[in-house]
Structure formats: structure tokens, C-alpha cells
Amino acid sequence: MSVSRVNLSMLSSTEGIEMSEQQAIKFGYITYEETVPLTSEFAQNLLEGKIVGKVCNNCKAKYLPPRNGCSKCFSRDLSPFEVSPEATLKAFTVIHFPPESFADKAPYIVAIGEFEDGTAVLAHLTGMTAMPQVGMKIKLVGQKIAQDRVVYKFVKV
Numbered sequence: 001m002s003v004s005r006v007n008l009s010m011l012s013s014t015e016g017i018e019m020s021e022q023q024a025i026k027f028g029y030i031t032y033e034e035t036v037p038l039t040s041e042f043a044q045n046l047l048e049g050k051i052v053g054k055v056c057n058n059c060k061a062k063y064l065p066p067r068n069g070c071s072k073c074f075s076r077d078l079s080p081f082e083v084s085p086e087a088t089l090k091a092f093t094v095i096h097f098p099p100e101s102f103a104d105k106a107p108y109i110v111a112i113g114e115f116e117d118g119t120a121v122l123a124h125l126t127g128m129t130a131m132p133q134v135g136m137k138i139k140l141v142g143q144k145i146a147q148d149r150v151v152y153k154f155v156k157v
């Protein structure tokens, strides 16, 4: 009797947590931490084709994906900045032996793309029919991989 009462209360509290998590759009294939409004906003912008990071108002360091605080000067005074999705391929590698969670995706390409303002991100490069060339033009796009989950990846322009 007492065991089933405990189970019932645990179920109802878990349901409450799931409800609130469903409202926030998560970013990335795997989310280790709670989705915060900053992450959810970044993911929503991606879906609208906008790449929005944060720039520190004190030391001008740029963060893409955005952060709430600057890791260089520890200021918490940051403002949004937007970059055009077009980027230049700076480096890439082909992954043949992936971590277990990406086993079904291999072989795949991981690339560093640099935007016009010098910021860069690491992401999958998809849609290639030949080996990529450093210096080629690529574009960062958001992709919904689940009802509440968004990732970004580079595609060939």
C-alpha cells in the first residue's frame, strides 16, 4: 500500500517536469544540462535562419553558440550579435570511428567554418558528393531533428 502511494507521487512529480521541458526547444544532439532560455532562444533563431551569438560589452569577445557570461573577463554584460550563415571552410576531418551514439551516421564530416566576422563554429558538414576543399563556401543551417530538438550543420553552398 505505502509503496504504491510513493510510486504515484513520484509519477505525478515526473509528469510535471516533462511538461515544462517540452516547452523549451533544446539545442544539440545530446543535452547534458537543463535547457535555459538562452539556449532555447538560440535554437529558435536557428529555425528562423538566424545565427545569433553574444558579444561581451566589456572585452568584445564573441560567443557562438551564445553564453550568459564572458569566460575571458568574467563580465555578465553581453549583447546579441548576428552573423550571416555563409562561412568559409577552415578545416575538416572525416570520422570513420565515431562514438557509439553516432555509429549509424559514420562516416561523417566534422568541419570548422569561419563566418565573415571571424567567429567560427564546429559542426557536421553534410550534403557532400566529393571530398571537401579548405576555402570552399559553406552555410550553417538549423535543422529540427525532433519535435523539441534543433541542431546546426554546415551544407555546401
Ligand SMILES: [Zn+2]
Residues within 6 Å of the ligand: 056, 057, 058, 059, 060, 061, 070, 071, 072, 073, 074, 075
Ligand atoms: Zn569579456
